[in-house]
Amino acid sequence: MKTDYIFKKVNKIKFGVISPKMVKKMASAKIVTPELYDKEGYPVDGGLMDTRLGVIDPGLKCKTCGSKLKECIGHFGYIELARPIIHVEFTKNILYILRSICRECGRIKLEEKEIENKLKKINKIGKVKGEKAKRKRIRELIKKLRKVKKCPHCEAKIEKIKLEKPYTYFEDGKRLNPIEIRTRLEKIPDDDIILFGLNPDVVRPEWMILTLMAIPPVTMRPSITLESGERSEDDLTHKLGDVVRINQRLFENINAGAPEIIIEDLWDLLQYHVTTFFDNQISQLPPARHRSGQPLKTIRERIKSKQGRIRLNLAGKRTNFSSRTVISPDSMIALDEVGVPKVVAMKLTIPVRVNDWNQKYLKKFVERGPKKYPGANYVVRPDGKKKKITDETKEQLLEEFQPGYFVERHLLDGDVAVFNRQPSLHRMSMMCHKIKVLPYKTFRLNPAVCAPYNADFDGDEMNLHIPQSEEAQAEAEILLEVRNQLISPRYGLGIVACNQDAISGNYLLTKELELSREEAVQLLSTIGVENFSDLPKKKKVTGQEVFSQIIPNDFNFFGKTKSGEEVVIKKGLLTKGYMDSANLGSGSGLLIRNLHKKYGATEALNILGLMFRLGIKVLLNYGFTTGLSDTDLSKDKKKKIDDILEQSRKNVSDLITSYKENKLEALPGRTIKQTLELRILETLNKARNDCGRVVSKSLSQKSHTLLMAKSGARGNIINLAQMASCVGQQAMRGNRIQKGYKDRTLSCFAPNDLKSDAHGFIGRGFKQGLKPSEFFFMAMTGRDSLMDTALRTPKSGYLYRRLANALQDIKVEYDGTVRNSSKEIIQFRFGEDGLDVSKTQGGKINIKKIVKSHIK
């Protein structure tokens, strides 16, 4: 494939209005008849589908340029309008100009001297302050000129001119027809036009009123042939047909000397058709419709809005070599792999150049063809011709097969792919994975990379892109590889980390378990560890020792668990403490951060993978589940919780009595009533937390539900307390529930009851069940929060989008300053401290450690 591109840099763009002369010059046909085809079905000469306007049928040649379909880009035509027609898009401009000029002499309503003055001023503003300021100045001038009632040049009286939308002008109550308007505009000298901000070389005001109309080439309004053999024309062709038909009738009537009323009527009709040809969504005009009643899609609608040319075809494009399906988890594939269904792997291809060394190898792919798995779909000849491999073409292709050819072969394990989930909010939303071809029909990904994609498996779909050229593959590998995205540039900690089962598994292993040596070896070998020489040679090994096997032997670490206990790793052995979310989790995980720092991305990724699988396999062997009995409380603990709730109820009553006796002291900035509410809320929340504490102490310490909460894998103590003992206060907008009937929330309470039960406090757990009133309160807050999330997500999403768009081309320069695309400084040092967050630990530098390492 040889393509010669000529690169040119756009220096300047000039916008103007097309002149009738220009229309004629660029046209290659004059259109005179609304007929499209003759009896034989050939395009009529001088019709709208004239062959001089381009080709849309395969096999035909263009009469103007002689090239074939797809080569000829089409040619314009023109029609001569019987009477001038106002162009709708310019009605405002015409009005402003008409108001600012004299009806008799056509001069701008300013004295000679002033014209010169204003011109200088406006040009100067344009140069110093830019086009925007210039435009504003011109608008002011036009506003001033409107009030001038007498022409300073010929002293003619000026009447008020009104525009009746969409395109009728009135002067002093009398209608101005386009011919008259055009003659007035023609009178304006070039020098005066500049004052309107127009360049007379490219814009003459009279050009805003059409005398000739350009007919777009047929290539932009191709007709489609239906299955029945019938031709269906494009909307634009339909509209143009109307224009030409009425125009012809107007011509005939004028030539026949028809009465003025008939001509006026036809003229108006022509104006309507030309207007709707440009814009079919003018509010004062009924839109032109198909016979079926559906409005025509004319020029403006083609360009405008989300479905228009700009946002659909220019701003957004579609890609080949991509795929989309449902995702599902597979913790046994590596973190940087993606499981690709075989059917997908046989559709997506990678082009490989044939050379002496791989010729035999690639020939086999072609032999297998598109239907047998590692095969190939296409062979590309050196001249760029693409040949599909089929049973018929296969033999011939194999024969001519030689170096220089390209084979588009099926995907193989280890090929690179870019994996993506929308919304792509940060760079980790698009990462490069290695392909692993698997059976079934979903994309498989390691659950550890759910966090950066924000994916779950409740039906999420993801996209896969296959980079085609070697450059693209290399770029994806260097910039987008999962291992290069382990540390989030937002807070400098791991974003790809253990989650859920992986955390609770490691927690269980390092804190509670003791395995026989055989079990330990079995466990380690299933996750992929092969060297067991470091495993202590005794009958029973502790979980800590098993965990230590996946940590390098020269690794030292001091950290804290979630609850503040010390964690010590010395020479690759976990000697003190246990693993939990504080060290393994995404967005915390100092252990992983330190491993990454010491051993680099590749090793960190390996260890992370091992750790993840270890956690999951531990749970698999141990048997991890959750049940109703996990929330069982002993009798005396139940009593204790009842006491807490009873006490809080009493406290609330005390508060209420002191409020009623006016003894309550108001908090600063609050009324007494508000103070009461606040105090009650405080009391009840304390009660709920106290319950939580009792529950966490009294539940069986082996209970898996508690284990999950304690390890930080999922849920928290409050969730547990809600199940076991006390759901707590239901709050709407930070207050107790106040809505409902007059003076009370529900009809089962006494009016003005301020007690906790009457305002949404739920003093029992889900296990015991809720009272009807409590259930109702909960449904209230539940619905409220559901609505809130449903409304907030799109709003905050849009907010974020606008922010990202505003910041998108701001970057850190090599001198450490943050600048925008015009090289203006935004920040003198990035983040004011010049730190690269992804190289820090949680945004901080451990200076002590650096000093220590240098002293040694």
Added chain:
Amino acid sequence: MKEKFDAKKHVLVPEHIKLTKKQTKKILEEYKITKNELPRISVDDPALKDLKFEINDVVKIIRKSPTAGKSTYYRRVVK
């Protein structure tokens, strides 16, 4: 008469210092920029009150920063 509110004394308003011609030149050279690339501040900004700034002067602003402790910033005075 009641004491008037002075924005410059507010805790959230950082220190604004006028730079001399020499200092300005140094800053511009340090960042290899012209005055046009500097961030701007209006002459009417309350923080510049009573400091007799003229248009195109450069202000040095010393702020407290949560990341760096103290940070300096420069702005060009505009109309």
